[in-house]
Amino acid sequence: MKHFKTALAAATALTASAGIASADAASLSVFDWSGYEDQGFYGDYVAKYGGAPSYTYFGSVEEAFTKLQSGFAADLAHPCTDGLRKWVAAGLLKPIDTSKISNWDSLLPQIKDVDGVTIDGQTYMVPFEWGNTGLIYRTDQIDESAVSLQLMADPAYQGKIAIPDAASSAYAMAALATGASSYTDMSDEEFQKASDFLRQIHPNVRFYWSDAGQLDQAIASGEVLMGWGWNQSELNLIWNETPARMMRDVDKGIATWVCGYVHLNASTQSDEQVYDMLNALSSEPSGKYIIENWGYAHANAEAFKSADQSLIETYGFADVDKFFEGSLFFDAVNPELEGRMLKEFERIKAGF
Numbered sequence: 416m417k418h419f420k421t422a423l424a425a426a427t428a429l430t431a432s433a434g435i436a437s438a439d440a441a442s443l444s445v446f447d448w449s450g451y452e453d454q455g456f457y458g459d460y461v462a463k464y465g466g467a468p469s470y471t472y473f474g475s476v477e478e479a480f481t482k483l484q485s486g487f488a489a490d491l492a493h494p495c496t497d498g499l500r501k502w503v504a505a506g507l508l509k510p511i512d513t514s515k516i517s518n519w520d521s522l523l524p525q526i527k528d529v530d531g532v533t534i535d536g537q538t539y540m541v542p543f544e545w546g547n548t549g550l551i552y553r554t555d556q557i558d559e560s561a562v563s564l565q566l567m568a569d570p571a572y573q574g575k576i577a578i579p580d581a582a583s584s585a586y587a588m589a590a591l592a593t594g595a596s597s598y599t600d601m602s603d604e605e606f607q608k609a610s611d612f613l614r615q616i617h618p619n620v621r622f623y624w625s626d627a628g629q630l631d632q633a634i635a636s637g638e639v640l641m642g643w644g645w646n647q648s649e650l651n652l653i654w655n656e657t658p659a660r661m662m663r664d665v666d667k668g669i670a671t672w673v674c675g676y677v678h679l680n681a682s683t684q685s686d687e688q689v690y691d692m693l694n695a696l697s698s699e700p701s702g703k704y705i706i707e708n709w710g711y712a713h714a715n716a717e718a719f720k721s722a723d724q725s726l727i728e729t730y731g732f733a734d735v736d737k738f739f740e741g742s743l744f745f746d747a748v749n750p751e752l753e754g755r756m757l758k759e760f761e762r763i764k765a766g767f
Contacts, residue, residue: 440466443684443692446479446489447472449626450647455704457695468692474625475581477757483507488681490689495674496531496540497583497599497745501753502677503534509678510537515690518697522714525735529673530746541693542675542714544705546646547661547742548584549669551630553640555658564592564668567641568615576616577630577642580623582760583748584670588643589613591668591743600749606756613763623764634659646730650710663731671742675714706732 440461445451445468452470454461461467471489473479476498483492484505494502502508513519526532526542533539552562567576578585589609590598601609621639624630631648633639635657642648644661652659663669676696678689695701702718705711712732713719719727727733748756 439688440464441469443468443491443688444489445470445692446483446487446492446679448493449474449628451493455708456701457692458700458704459695459698460692461695463691464688475579476583477581480505480507483679483681488683489679490682490684491676491692492679493543493674493676494540495672495745496529496542497672497747499531499539499677500534500747501750503539507677507680508539509680509682510539511541511678511693512686512690513538515686515693516541516697517694518699518715521699521717522697523716523735525739526673526714529744532673532675540675540677541697542673543696544675544709544711544713545671545673546711547663547669547671548587548643548645548745549661549663551634551642551644551649551652551659551661553634553637553657553659556637556640562641562662562667564588567592567619568612570619572619572640574619574621575638575640576619577621577624577633577639577644578616579643580625580764582756583745583753584643585613585760586756587670587743587745588668591670598743598748599746599752601752606752610759610763613760617763617766646710665740665742669742670745671739672745673714706730712738 447470449472452467454467473482476494479492479494480498480502522542526545531540532542550562550564566572578588586609587598589612590601590605592612593605593608595601595605595609621633622629627645627648630642630644631651634642634652635655646661649659649661676693682689697715699715699717699721702713702715703722705713706718706722707726710730719732731738
């Protein structure tokens with residue numbers, strides 16, 4: 416983890432130079448995934464306000480949506496594009512004023528055009544990061560030529576796989592494994608095949624993870640040999656010298672996602688402070704940091720020029736169009752189908 420530790424030290428130095436976190440800094444509340452409090456992502460905000468915002472965490476987009484609908488309040492949240500239409504329909508979001516996003520013109524057009532960033536002519540998300548969800552496996556235990564999504568159902572791997580505790584991600588994986596034309600609007604037959612696959616692999620599932628760190632540790636220790644996870648997990652394992660990699664063969668199945676920050680209707684802080692944070696997150700230094708230290712691609716095109724070019728090549732980010740080509744894209748799921756997914760996934764996890 417030398418690469419990560421070096422960057423972390425730099426981020427720590429930035430915090431120290433900014434002084435003790437002020438009350439103004441922490442008054443901005445962010446509802447986020449665990450780990451995104453990393454100050455390397457918003458150095459300009461720390462420099463201006465003297466510290467970090469306050470963070471509350473969720474483990475899945477479904478959990479975040481439910482909590483917000485129940486009255487939980489924050490200023491910013493960090494969902495992914497596939498859930499945005501539902502969030503907008505529920506009245507949870509304020510439109511983004513792109514004229515206040517100083518980096519807007521520097522954001523990749525391919526990312527700004529992803530469904531969910533703009534809905535009915537209104538922009539609701541400032542895209543932040545994008546990357547793959549794929550099958551991460553121990554290369555010392557599973558041969559590259561043998562690895563596949565279907566291998567997860569092999570009885571030889573009983574108790575040796577892990578998948579996310581998130582219905583949409585699980586069904587995206589199952590759709591790829593069973594050859595569905597789309598996971599966002601599956602036919603009854605395709606939905607049944609995907610559900611059958613999830614039931615088939617259930618005996619092999621050691622756990623359904625809600626924290627990527629749990630997956631990382633389990634693969635590193637050998638507790639599990641395969642897991643459906645994100646780019647960051649692959650990098651963490653490599654940096655810790657664990658023989659592991661992500662299967663990136665589009666013919667065998669890999670997914671692509673885009674996530675970003677939204678302005679919640681329940682926000683109580685000034686627009687100035689909210690947009691200062693959004694501008695820090697969408698800046699070139701933020702992008703360089705996440706590429707080099709998390710292995711995720713950033714929305715700011717300038718970051719790809721300043722980041723380590725060997726890493727850009729290694730992660731497959733040199734050609735954005737090629738990166739998306741052939742990959743299943745996480746888009747908004749048909750609401751009726753989403754309800755079926757959520758209900759059926761709970762039954763599958765319970766062993767039914």
